[in-house]
Amino acid sequence: MSLTLNLLLNGIAMGSLIFLIAVGLSLIFGLMGVMNFAHGAVFAWGAYVGLAVYNATGSFLLGILAGTVGGIVIGWIMERVFVRPFYGNHVAQILLTLGLMIVLTEGIKMVWGPNLLGFEKPAALTGVVDILSDPFPIYRIFTIGVGLLVLIGVHLLLSRTRFGIIIRAGVQDPEMVQALGINVRRVFSVVFALGAGLAAFGGVIAGPSFGSLHPDIGMANQLNAFIVIVIGGIGNFPGAALGSVLIGIVQTFMAFYLPDVAMAVSVAMMALVLIWKPEGILGVRR
């Protein structure tokens, strides 16, 4: 396999990991407009809960399930108790979710300690396959597949149901949505919890790929999620997916050929996209 193809595949795999974090944020931030700085912490919680259950039961599937449920619960509580009064108020959201981020991260340290925890791949997904005679890890193929499934799933959910438009309408004018007979509170709770659940799900999937967890793992990955959402167009799912893959690929190539500027590449790309097309690659002008 040529180096280029290898880099490309790796970039896509990395992109799909970014997407798994970004997809939940795309609901919460992209659709509901909540500046959620605690998203990464939910992602981390998902990963930790997933790991704990995986280690205890030996079943990765159960780990995924437990992590996702954990995320949903955290998201539900977060929305109900804290976020609800502050829709549309970015300033309050920032402070609030930063606070939640600290609390959740410290919570992880309380339960699992501050040190690295190894996250092994499930046996079935370990190892490499040869693609054009070069090795490529099976787990990475798995993440690409999961990323695709999630994209399709969320897309179907939003296009087949009224969720998408109710949320977009609800952010702009919750009163009017209520007056049309929709319990907008409940819809918001559900979607927020769903976003958190997706983040947590992403955490469990990403865990083995990272190989180990540390409590700040969420913070480290959350910025990228924000970036791809902006690049793809806020509130636009295919856009977030495209942005993820783009960032994944560009970062992989840059890291390889020009590591000195690789750190800057995602933010620089975001700045360029915003200056060139502020509404994002797939976004529509508002």
Place this chain on the structure above:
Amino acid sequence: MRTKLFNNNLLLGIMLVALCLVPFVSSSKFLLTMLISVFILAVYGMSYDLLLGYTGIVSFGHTIFFGLGAYSVGILLSKTKQPNMLWVAILIAVVGAAVISLIIGILSLRVKDVYFSMITLAFAELFYIVSSKWSTFTGGDDGIPYIRVPTFFNDRVKFYFVALAFLAVMYLLLRRVVHSPFGRTLQAIRENEQRVESLGYHVLRYKLASLMISGCVAAMSGGIWTVLQKYVNTSVFTLDRTIDALLMTIVGGVGTLFGAVLGAGVITFAHEWFSSLSTQYPLFERWLMFFGILYIVIVMFFPQGILGTIREKWINKGGSRNAASERKRSESVL
């Protein structure tokens, strides 16, 4: 009208006098250090409030200017080994901040809301990367230690008064700005940008000016910060520093200017207090968590920040018909 209460000069005068007395009633050098850092950070916070509270733009890159100030003092003093270059360094910082804010503003102010925030975040990140890559110049993560500052500043009491004066002057200056016709225009821009445009104002120019003033003030506070720390490293360009500014203004009360002083005080002392408790009580072992809880509590119970909420309560009692925000309306539903 509504700013009257807290810009009450008498009240501020009393506070100023009280602060002036601190060095004479307390011999704690550490308390003075803490207060000095509160004063410096408060200026930084106020500069941010001009953007957030008065112009209505959320910058995630404010630390660029703080960092510029901090580094220009750090680098110039340590390279020249001339403590008196401090003033030159601050001048350079201010001019540099003006130029860079202009450039960043022109590139980023075309877009709005979150998009603006994200562009500024990107710029801050670039500054951080440059500072950490260019380590021969900036010392990278390990930073520049042994910065020699004018001996005057080694006397903590003198420094205290300089910092207090700095705060007072900057406060008066910014207050003047926000109450000037210019400042009023900024507030109108915050409320409804298109409409301001249609009233014959060149909105971009106002926003740029706001960004530049804010950047210059932040650069000064960054410069003085280095004088206090005698050390500077890449942390001055991290998102954390911007978040500090954001937190100080929100905690104190957005759009109150003086709130940033309260915010800086609350955050600095709470930080110190919680982290000290951690060494005494096992309960506070994870003290950062209490810090997080503090933020949550402030948002939940002081939705307009400390000063903002007090002010709102006060005004409501006075019965003038000023209160009630749009947020409240949606709150009743959500």
Place this chain on the structure above:
Amino acid sequence: MTMLQVEGLQTYIDQFHILQGVSLSVERGRVTVILGRNGAGKTTTLRSIMGLTPPRNGRVVYDGKEIQGLAPHAIARLGIGYVPEDQGIFKDLTVEENMKIAIRKLDAATMERQEFVLELFPDLKIAWKRKGGNLSGGQKQMLSMARAFVNDNKLLLIDEPSKGLAPIVVEKVMEAILELKKRTTIVLVEQNFLMASGVGDDVYILDDGHTVHQGSMEDIRGDEDLKKKYLGIAI
């Protein structure tokens, strides 16, 4: 028979006492018009009935049930449609989506009603894929009404529908209201006296948060003094 009974409604917004005792009695199958000068409290009355600004005192009895204190969505689900004075169009959603979000139950009858409103406002058909925010003022007003008309509502609260509409459209709206009257009950806030008197059966006049007059449309039409006193017009 009384469809909606409002008694001694008192509503506060923050500490301001906006409604200080509004009472209405809306009869089934009739059009009740609320008149009054700017700031009289007409909009607030409708919002209080909808639960958007919940009243602090007083009762709202709808179809025999007390509904004050219910959440707005619950009230809407009882079959009350609301056309707010600022139209409440979701500007990022297309006309189609604006309609879709309003439809509570997708059945044949609803589709029929949708036909009816699109017949009534053909402009909406033309603008079907346009963003709500890009509609013309009148089109927004039409869309807002269409959203309320498309459901099987038993009561419609309509706040200044004629505002911004071309005369011919006003005429059509009047016809529509007369048509709707056969199926539902309507409360109408209106500044256009021509329209109000054209469709109204009963009239309430509000001033300063109080009900200051109630009577039939006929009486008002004939009573120049009353018109002058409360409405400042002499037609």
Place this chain on the structure above:
Amino acid sequence: KETASTTDSKGGSTEPIKIGVVTSKSGALEGYGTQELNGLKLGIEYATGGTNKVEGRDVQLLIEDDGGKPDDGIKKARKLLEEDNVDILQGSASSSVASAIEPLAEEYKKIYMIDPAAADDLTGKNFNKYVFRTGRNSSQDSLTGGKYAVENLGKSFFALAPDSVFGKSSNAAWKGTIEKSGGKIAQEEYAPQDTQDFTPYLQKAIQSKADVLLISWAGAGGAALFKQIAELKVAEKMKVTTGIPDIAGIKAMGDGAVGLQGMTAYYYGLPKNKENDWLVEHHKKDFNGTPPDLFTAGGFTAGIAIVEGIKKAHSTDSDKLITALEGMTVHGAKGDYTFRKEDHQAIQPMYIVKLEKKDGFDYLVPTLVKEMSPEETAPPITNK
């Protein structure tokens, strides 16, 4: 604050001796900070024979959290120096924090006993006479690993390091050692600190046909790197060497790292001396049965050095302490540590180990391949 028992003794000051510690009790380096702190407490206990008294004075530890941030480190150090009047400073887990605090030691004329911050500059260009370091510096790491690697693993190296100040300086140090020992760095690669996918670098390494893949990686990414090395079976094609992390880090590497050879500053099973035996025993007793870890030894030795220094100087006066400590040899967890007169860096034994599976351990145990003497790994003196 830690306070030890009763009062007074014969003459002199009866004031307690205050040791101010600034280290990470939160933030990314919390784990290291805790290891070192536990070691420090035990070191003092050991050196005072369990009395926590030196020269008849109580020893008090005042601990402050810097969160890994230099600004906070400065604040805390000032508090300790100004408010609490500590006699000696100790810390920190972060090199940035340590380099921010060094000038304060000079300004307030107090000894600053550094551990475990490893940047060479701390006892190099940023040195002042109040600074001592029990911890090893980066050069000692590379001297240990580099010499051994050239002699035993192969002559040509592919060096992979994070694209950071640490990575660059670490690679530079390794390069110096390797070239001096007769090897050569065939290729250097720097990957971003937050790299999650190392496959391309590993393929480059294999293609380079170098004998040894040399990895200097600190921080979280390391575990992923070693997992990928295992997955891509790099070890079948070339030797791999690195600095072995702490126990949590080894655990996180997983079983794929079995057989990995590298240097380490400390693993509790390696040294055979009474200090270490005492340390292991008491550490397990005091801290829920956990053994001391990578940086516990340094803290432990710092505690002993402080106590022994005071005993020798009969005072906490900084100048006297400097005289006492310069050239002094301390018997610490790894054996003999000697503070060089010139730069106050403690030279100390270092180890080459191999990771092996062992019953009763849920991680790969570092087993001794070779112990290097303090002199063998003495770093160059760079503070002049």
Place this chain on the structure above:
Amino acid sequence: MAQPILETRGLTIQFGAHVAVNGVDFTVTPQTFTSIIGPNGAGKTTFFNLLSGQLRPTAGTVAFHGRDITGLPVYQRTRLGIGRSFQITNVFPNLTVLENVRIAAQGVGGGSFRLFSHYKKFKQYEEKAMHLLEKVHLGGKSEQIAKNLSHGDKRKLEIAILLALEPKLLLLDEPTAGMSLEEVPAIIEVIRGLKESGEHTILLIEHKIDMVLDLSDSLAVLFNGRLLAHGTPEEIMGNELVQSAYLGGLYDDDVTG
């Protein structure tokens, strides 16, 4: 005939496939009062947006006092003396009613960039604002926060803001929509006053035909983005198409009577 104050040539704007304003040639003589009527969605507001600069045309030009202003940004057109009110209420929601108008007065009065002079020094703006508020019957509500006004009061505020700009050319987009019956005449008086002062040129979009006929020197009719007719009120009201497609039955009397 005097030089036209406003002249458009082939003014066109297209949104996707939809041409909202289509090749409009339109001339306005100074000191006249012209009303623009037309069905909903005819392009009236869009036409105003092109005149005031909120939108850029896809084709055609706009000239003001003979000067091509097609490319000028909004704020410069305002400074030239084109002021407009908005159909959808467009005020500063969290500022007081007085401040809303004061900002407008300041905008044309200059001096806004003076950073350090206290705003109170600009008393005259405040006085002017107060005066205008009284004119539109909002004198008693000057200290209220604008968003708390009732709908009709917001419309009045909108007019006061426009007046504060002292524009030469006023573009009024349904100024009295939602205003209470008793107050409409007062506002009409204000507008009539402007007209009679002889210093202003006024363009009005309105669906209230009585008001239009009462005030206008000429009427322009927009249909589907095209300028269908432009003439005296009598001419226009006699137009068949206007009758059937715009006015409907309600105004039969007005024309015949």
